[in-house]
Amino acid sequence: MTRPRSSATLLAAAFAGVVAYASLFPFAGWRVPSGGGWGWWRLPWPAWFPQFDITANLLGYLPLGALVYVAAVRTGRRVATAFAAALLCAAALSYTLEVLQQFLPARVPSSLDLLLNVVGALAGALLGALAHALGALERWQVWRDRWFVRHSAAAIALLLLWPLGLLFPTPVPLGMGQVWDEARGWALAALDGTPWADAVHDLLALPAGVAGRPTPLVEAVAVALGLLAPCLIAFTVSPPGWRRLALALGAAAVAVGTMTLATALNFGPENALAWWTPAAGPGLAAGLLGALLCMPAGRRLAAGIALVALTGLVAVVAMAPTDAYYAHSLQDWQQGRFIRFHGLAQWIGWVWPYAALAWLLTRLARRDEPA
Structure with missing residues (x-):
């Protein structure tokens, strides 16, 4: 019997959309980066490190890492696979958005943001693993089975x-x-x-x-x-x-x-x-x-x-x-x-x-x- 889809999967997708919105806002002034060639795919190291940006980049990807980890585990994946999925998804999303920021004059892309995003996702995955080890995911599944029917992930995500x-x-x-x-x-x-x-x-x-x-x-x-x-x-x-x-x-x-x-x-x-x-x-x-x-x-x-x-x-x-x-x-x-x-x-x-x-x-x- 196949496992029902986890609501964490839909929540992770929704959160990734929100991250993309926040990273590319205000979506104005798109232009080709100066310098020519294809150097825009290389992310520069920033000259300064604002404390707020460091905190925001760490915390911004923490829920994404946790949600991807939980979604992977609850659909039958192994712990190592869940960790890899959380890190790879966060890294791919962050790198794509940082590259796109090079086309927006109001945004400042950097390799430090990418690194902090991945570290934040790792912290989220570790929190998900801790919840898993403490049995929180199993208790949630028991509660969900008592209160909701099978295939209720989308409704739970909406609620x-x-x-x-x-x-x-x-x-x-x-x-x-x-x-x-x-x-x-x-x-x-x-x-x-x-x-x-x-x-x-x-x-x-x-x-x-x-x-x-x-x-x-x-x-x-x-x-x-x-x-x-x-x-x-x-x-x-x-x-x-x-x-x-x-x-x-x-x-x-x-x-x-x-x-x-x-x-x-x-x-x-x-x-x-x-x-x-x-x-x-x-x-x-x-x-x-x-x-x-x-x-x-x-x-x-x-x-x-x-x-x-x-x-x-x-x-x-x-x-x-x-x-x-x-x-x-x-x-x-x-x-x-x-x-x-x-x-x-x-x-x-x-x-x-x-x-x-x-x-x-x-x-x-x-x-x-x-x-």
């Missing part, structure tokens, strides 16, 4: 990434997926100077709206769907019973805690509960009630309802007006106040609903999925 996406400012509480404004800007920038730029601008122009906070109804619906969606995703990979109740209550607790943390990061600890508007409480109650009503549903039915909930969430968030608080928090992030979380939380907050929609569609397309 683990969901709170991270909530750390990025959202137009309404739990309202992830607000990527259309950015996508519109990218499209217009790409077509700037072309004959059809004005036509595309008119096509993509937002309808005139009233500035201010979203209406209480829009906010409550977004909160309800934002909580209901992850609950239903959990239900698609868990059998009916009391564990679904625990998963729903846990999702509600995580939502409240993460939104409180995100607001504290944006506006200070004294305003940590500013997100709790008159519509947030009813929205959370409605979302939790919807999850409780769906507890007896079969896994296929839960996936179908989750698909509807996520589609509704994306639509509601896309129509939500941008209020002054949301614009202010976005400005703080973009100016670097939260630069360490920027790539990770931003992209998860943008992409998570669409990744979940794609996974649900593939889940419903499987003929062997029980009703």
Whole structure:
């Protein structure tokens, strides 16, 4: 019998994407390196060593090394193979990104960064090996087998990434997926100077709206769907019973805690509960009630309802007006106040609903999925 895919595999792939984003940001000013020839593949040794860069390069690849090691071990690979996979993946990714940085004037590639990245990945692999030696991976597998069905790795990865996406400012509480404004800007920038730029601008122009906070109804619906969606995703990979109740209550607790943390990061600890508007409480109650009503549903039915909930969430968030608080928090992030979380939380907050929609569609397309 083949082993089920580990959620660590998907998390490692997602983290590698975040590392690539952080390493190549802001993706502007691409040019061929000076000096001619193919010397750009050689990484220079830096003239100085900023302490922050050293720490960031070490810690940045530590989770990647741990995740690759755990993914390899949990799919049946030997310890030596898992170590080799962690180091080779980190080295290949780091070298590729450092070479690409030579084409970006805002980035400074160096062989020291490569070395620190590999050392960080080695430290992560050692932590993974320690967890393995202490039996933590086996206990996780036992817990997973009790709570989730086989082939649940993608759903578990989505559920683990969901709170991270909530750390990025959202137009309404739990309202992830607000990527259309950015996508519109990218499209217009790409077509700037072309004959059809004005036509595309008119096509993509937002309808005139009233500035201010979203209406209480829009906010409550977004909160309800934002909580209901992850609950239903959990239900698609868990059998009916009391564990679904625990998963729903846990999702509600995580939502409240993460939104409180995100607001504290944006506006200070004294305003940590500013997100709790008159519509947030009813929205959370409605979302939790919807999850409780769906507890007896079969896994296929839960996936179908989750698909509807996520589609509704994306639509509601896309129509939500941008209020002054949301614009202010976005400005703080973009100016670097939260630069360490920027790539990770931003992209998860943008992409998570669409990744979940794609996974649900593939889940419903499987003929062997029980009703």
